[in-house]
Amino acid sequence: MIAYIMCFILFLVGLYGVITRRNLVKIAVSLSIMEISIFLLFALIGYVDGGVAPIVDPADPVKTYVDPLPQAMVLTAIVIGLATTAMLMTIIIRLYRKYGTFDIREIKNLRG
Amino acid sequence: MELAISVITGLMILGALYAIHAKDLLSSVIACGIVGYSLVICFLLLKAPDLAIVQIVVDTITLIIMVAVVLDSSREEKYSKPDTMGYVSAATGIILIFIFLWFFIASIQQLDVLGKSTLRMAGPYIEGAAYKTGSANLVTGVVFDFRGYDTMGEAVVLVTAVLGVLTILRLKGKK
Numbered sequence: 001m002i003a004y005i006m007c008f009i010l011f012l013v014g015l016y017g018v019i020t021r022r023n024l025v026k027i028a029v030s031l032s033i034m035e036i037s038i039f040l041l042f043a044l045i046g047y048v049d050g051g052v053a054p055i056v057d058p059a060d061p062v063k064t065y066v067d068p069l070p071q072a073m074v075l076t077a078i079v080i081g082l083a084t085t086a087m088l089m090t091i092i093i094r095l096y097r098k099y100g101t102f103d104i105r106e107i108k109n110l111r112g
Numbered sequence: 113m114e115l116a117i118s119v120i121t122g123l124m125i126l127g128a129l130y131a132i133h134a135k136d137l138l139s140s141v142i143a144c145g146i147v148g149y150s151l152v153i154c155f156l157l158l159k160a161p162d163l164a165i166v167q168i169v170v171d172t173i174t175l176i177i178m179v180a181v182v183l184d185s186s187r188e189e190k191y192s193k194p195d196t197m198g199y200v201s202a203a204t205g206i207i208l209i210f211i212f213l214w215f216f217i218a219s220i221q222q223l224d225v226l227g228k229s230t231l232r233m234a235g236p237y238i239e240g241a242a243y244k245t246g247s248a249n250l251v252t253g254v255v256f257d258f259r260g261y262d263t264m265g266e267a268v269v270l271v272t273a274v275l276g277v278l279t280i281l282r283l284k285g286k287k
Binding site (some may be wrong): 009045105 | 113114115117118121122124125128129131132137140141144147148151154155158159160161162163166167170173174177178181182184185189190197198201202204205208209212216220223224225226227228229231233234237238241242248249250251253254255259262263266269270272273274276277280281283
C-alpha cells in the first residue's frame with residue numbers, strides 16, 4: 001500500500017511541474033516523470049510475493065512467476081515514451097531557434 | 113520488499129522535486145536521469161529484467177537528447193515573479209490534484225494488495241505460452257505472439273516519430 005501511495009505522490013510531483021513551470025525543458029522533464037510513475041505502478045500491480053522472473057526453465061519447473069502481462073504492456077509504453085520525448089524535444093529546439101527563449105509566456109507575447 | 117521499493121520511490125520523489133526546482137537546466141535534466149535510473153533498480157527488485165534492460169537503454173537515449181538540447185541554449189531559467197496566469201494555473205493544479213486523489217482512492221480499493229496479485233489474465237499465458245510460442249521468456253511470448261498487432265502498432269508509432277523528427281529539423285522557419 002505504501003508503495004502505491006509513493007507512486008501516486010511521484011505522479012502528483014510531475015503534474016505540479018507541468019502546471020506551474022514556464023520553462024519548456026522543465027515541462028518535458030515533468031512529463032517524463034509522470035510517465036515513469038505510471039510504469040512503476042504497472043510493475044507493482046504485476047508483482048507476486050516469492051515469484052521469479054517470467055522465464056521458463058524446463059529442467060527446473062517453478063510454480064510461481066510474476067505476472068508477464070503488465071510487463072509486456074510497460075515494454076510497449078517505454079518505447080512509445082521515448083518516441084514522444086524525442087518528438088517533444090525536437091519541437092522545443094525549433095521553438096528555441098525561432099524565438100531565442102524557453103519561456104512559454106514570452107513565446108506567447110513574441111508571437112503577436 | 114515493499115519497504116525497499118518505498119525508499120527508492122522516496123529518492124525518486126526527491127530527485128523529481130530537485131529537477132523541477134533547479135536553477136540550471138543541465139542539473140534539472142541530470143536529476144531527471146536520477147529518477148529514470150532508480151526506476152531500473154525498482155524493476156530489478158520487482159523481477160522484471162526485460163523492463164530493466166529496455167529502461168536503461170531508453171533512459172540513456174533520453175538523457176543524451178535532453179542534454180543536447182540544453183547545451184545548445186543559455187542553460188539558465190530566468191526567475192519571473194508570479195502573475196495572474198500563475199495564480200490561475202496554481203488553482204487549476206490544486207483542483208486537478210483533488211480530482212486525481214478521488215480517483216486514486218476509488219481505484220486503490222479495486223487493486224490487489226502488493227504481492228498478492230491474482231493473475232486473472234495471465235493464467236493461460238503462464239500455463240501454455242512456453243509450449244505454444246516456443247519462447248522460454250514469457251514476456252517476449254506475449255509481446256511478439258499473443259499481442260503481435262500491438263507490437264506492430266508500436267513499430268508504426270516509432271517510424272512516425274522518426275519521420276516527424278527528421279521533418280521538423282529540416283524545415284526552414286519563416287522570418
